[in-house]
Amino acid sequence: MxxxxxxxxxxxxxxxxxxxxxxxxxxxxxxxxxxxxxxxxxxxxxxxxxxxxxxxxxxxxxxxxxxxxxxxxxxxxxxxxxxxxxxxxxxxxRDFSLKNQMIATDLDIGDNTIIQPGVFIGNQVKIGKNCIIFPNVVIHDFTTIGDNVIIQSGSVIGGDAFYYKNRGYSFDRLKSVGNVIINDNVEIGSNCTIDRGVTDSTIIGEGSKLDNLIQIGHDTVIGKKCLIASQVGIAGCCIIEDEVTIWGQVGVASSITIRSKAVILAQSGVSKNLEGNKTYFGYPADEAKSKLKELATLKKLVK
Amino acid sequence: MxxxxxxxxxxxxxxxxxxxxxxxxxxxxxxxxxxxxxxxxxxxxxxxxxxxxxxxxxxxxxxxxxxxxxxxxxxxxxxxxxxxxxxxxxxxxRDFSLKNQMIATDLDIGDNTIIQPGVFIGNQVKIGKNCIIFPNVVIHDFTTIGDNVIIQSGSVIGGDAFYYKNRGYSFDRLKSVGNVIINDNVEIGSNCTIDRGVTDSTIIGEGSKLDNLIQIGHDTVIGKKCLIASQVGIAGCCIIEDEVTIWGQVGVASSITIRSKAVILAQSGVSKNLEGNKTYFGYPADEAKSKLKELATLKKLVK
Amino acid sequence: MxxxxxxxxxxxxxxxxxxxxxxxxxxxxxxxxxxxxxxxxxxxxxxxxxxxxxxxxxxxxxxxxxxxxxxxxxxxxxxxxxxxxxxxxxxxxRDFSLKNQMIATDLDIGDNTIIQPGVFIGNQVKIGKNCIIFPNVVIHDFTTIGDNVIIQSGSVIGGDAFYYKNRGYSFDRLKSVGNVIINDNVEIGSNCTIDRGVTDSTIIGEGSKLDNLIQIGHDTVIGKKCLIASQVGIAGCCIIEDEVTIWGQVGVASSITIRSKAVILAQSGVSKNLEGNKTYFGYPADEAKSKLKELATLKKLVK
The missing domain is CATH 3.40.1390.10 (MurE/MurF, N-terminal domain)
Structure with a gap:
């Protein structure tokens, strides 16, 4: 970046x-x-x-x-x-410094944007206009937020990546010096965690909506108009293309690509790349039709 | 409402x-x-x-x-x-306004209730007596909390519902103007998220206990004396009757009814209504007995 | 203790x-x-x-x-x-008291440790040297933290255990008077919840790394150099030995022992003790090899 x-x-x-x-x-x-x-x-x-x-x-x-x-x-x-x-x-x-004030003095903020109490904002953060940042949100250094963005209470934007080198005697952390970019019209629920990129940007695309308690890993890129339900976890370095729908508690392994307009049913585990315009289910996630057949077959065997 | x-x-x-x-x-x-x-x-x-x-x-x-x-x-x-x-x-x-003070001046609070530091409380909130609100909890506008309630650190009560209309070119948010009602003797763990109703109330029934990192969707009604373990996600508009036990990481789809005294084993996914007084397991959640038979059958096939 | x-x-x-x-x-x-x-x-x-x-x-x-x-x-x-x-x-x-200040005056803190804004620290807490406690973290009474520890934003350390006695007419909470001990070089992600022991200590072993939104139950002991990915939930009274790797969204039932160097694949549910040096998968978690055979067998049956 x-x-x-x-x-x-x-x-x-x-x-x-x-x-x-x-x-x-x-x-x-x-x-x-x-x-x-x-x-x-x-x-x-x-x-x-x-x-x-x-x-x-x-x-x-x-x-x-x-x-x-x-x-x-x-x-x-x-x-x-x-x-x-x-x-x-x-x-x-990049200088990620640890200042001791709630809101850094260099904050670049648009008209009509409301920052509620208890919000922490690090250095070199930009927030567009008409945004609402609800109480106790944490926004780390270098985060860029577009216009009309809503971030609900307690969410953490731009935390360190979970990225270690196993030295045998210890895990050494790779410093994350990337950032998070949240585009226009994005809405993020309560108590979510969106890690910043290790060297590049973690991106939430224009108009995408995230529910509560969602994890987005470092350097992951979410496309436009995606809908992501509560407690979904998307690991690092994933690409989720436009208009993908991911239902509750789905997990996506690292470096996965999910193509445009795919739908992932609740609690699925995505461990390989998925084509667009299809509905997926189960762990490992497969086309919902074939997964449901497997479940029905198993049920018949028992009876 | x-x-x-x-x-x-x-x-x-x-x-x-x-x-x-x-x-x-x-x-x-x-x-x-x-x-x-x-x-x-x-x-x-x-x-x-x-x-x-x-x-x-x-x-x-x-x-x-x-x-x-x-x-x-x-x-x-x-x-x-x-x-x-x-x-x-x-x-x-209803006027959900965005004030810039940690605790609204119109808070109606009972005797012996303790509000710890870092807590945000919106407008027109009522809290009963003998409650403990732990640090950094967020309680949004119009929330009503009974007596002897404990809310542990970082939980968010009354966030906006995850409810959108797909306009094709964008998702339009339905404003949530309902509230959250937490009845007497309820205890809520740390970093939970309980969304407010869209137009009605999200309700946690008397004596129910919630562990940490739990999601309760908008307009969902939890009965009395339910026990809900960590990382459970219950979507919007569900009815969970009295004395239901839900173990860790269970997901419940929207508009589901779970009848009284049902037990849902860990990690199950509930996608249809469930009768009471039975134990359920798996995704889609079914009676535990038949699900376990399926697993045993499958295992035998391999050997 | x-x-x-x-x-x-x-x-x-x-x-x-x-x-x-x-x-x-x-x-x-x-x-x-x-x-x-x-x-x-x-x-x-x-x-x-x-x-x-x-x-x-x-x-x-x-x-x-x-x-x-x-x-x-x-x-x-x-x-x-x-x-x-x-x-x-x-x-x-033990006297768990509810004071109304952000950081207790009896905090025992090492050199070069940085406490960022919005952090709550209870009574009788010890924090070693070279630690970073990120914004809006909550650290409850009697927590002990070693050197070089990082706790990211919004995590709650030392919340009450989820431990009740069913009296029939109500659930009575067992007061938790234990604590949390976080050893040297541990790193904890954002919005995690680590409950304190009921009477003993919940322990995170030297050099272990936890990602975001993780739940660790009361009295659980995590060994050295474990790697725990996002949204994992480990119930109370578990023993996770050294160098165990647990991938995203895994659940571990209470009082389970997982031996050294075991690897638990994503979304697995661990309901019985697991030997070390093996890879596990599924719910109930079993050796990955046999679980994958089961899945392949089922798939063939359908075709």
């Missing part, structure tokens, strides 16, 4: 004390995950299995733990611990 | 600029949904499929998008968009 | 107006549940079915509703209502 700062390859190499391959003035605009990385951004890779994918991705700088040939027009940062150094670099691009 | 104001048919017609059929002084006490509407109240209907039901309901005023014969002793409001106009009328009956 | 006060048998008997059998100076250090009770502590029993178990437990004082022979080296308290009297005794050992 676009960060407020630009660095050169040499500057980044010096921050993490790494060797580099490429022009010392090679420009770096930010960091990102492999699925969403763009020109000008760094991606990290620390397992030979993923070297090719990282080197051939849209990333123009690859933070890697082996000295390999540098692809044409790209640059490399050589590190003995790319995860640790990626974390360190992230801290330089 | 009883609203604080009374209007005449002519006054309501003038508010929404609608034609009316009936005595211009015909009294209107409020609005309601078709399942709970009473004499003196308006119901709306915008689909021919439901015209008969609405005209024959307990409603004495029907807001309808076709000029039909007015039933004896009733009145009609003719509108090209009953949903839009129902919303507009609701705003006149 | 260790309480701050010590009583004699005679003193306790006088508080609850009960007959006692044993030396009047017999020392009593606290109360506890039968599974965790230790020397010096009281256990209560009110059903003949459990008399033997209680009398032979580690408890050295048994609060019982029948005059039985006192085991060697122990003492008895004879009560017509052991539940009521256990509750009364608990109130004497």
């Amino acid at each position: 676009k960060f407020p700062k630009i660095f050169t390859l040499k500057e980044i190499a010096s921050i993490i004390k790494a060797e580099f391959i490429g022009d010392e003035n090679f420009p770096i605009y930010g960091t990102n995950e492999i699925h969403r990385v763009k020109k000008g951004e760094i991606v990290f890779v620390d397992h030979p299995k993923y070297y090719e994918k990282a080197l051939n991705s849209n990333a123009t700088t690859i933070l890697i733990n082996k000295k390999v040939d540098c692809p044409e027009g790209k640059s490399l940062l050589i590190s003995d611990d790319p995860f640790r150094d990626f974390n360190a670099i992230n801290g330089y691009f | 009883k609203f604080p104001k009374i209007f005449t048919l002519k006054e309501i017609a003038s508010i929404i600029k609608a034609e009316f059929i009936g005595d211009e002084n015909f009294p209107i006490y409020g609005t309601n949904e078709i399942h709970r509407v009473k004499k003196g109240e308006i119901v709306f209907v915008d689909h021919p499929k439901y015209y008969e039901k609405a005209l024959n309901s307990n409603a004495t005023t029907i807001l309808i998008n076709k000029k039909v014969d007015c039933p004896e002793g009733k009145s009609l409001l003719i509108s090209d968009d009953p949903f839009r106009d129902f919303n507009a009328i609701n705003g006149y009956f | 260790k309480f701050p006060k010590i009583f004699t048998l005679k003193e306790i008997a006088s508080i609850i107006k009960a007959e006692f059998i044993g030396d009047e100076n017999f020392p009593i250090y606290g109360t506890n549940e039968i599974h965790r009770v230790k020397k010096g502590e009281i256990v209560f029993v009110d059903h003949p079915k459990y008399y033997e178990k209680a009398l032979n437990s580690n408890a050295t004082t048994i609060l019982i509703n029948k005059k039985v022979d006192c085991p060697e080296g122990k003492s008895l308290l004879i009560s017509d209502d052991p539940f009521r009297d256990f509750n009364a005794i608990n109130g004497y050992f």
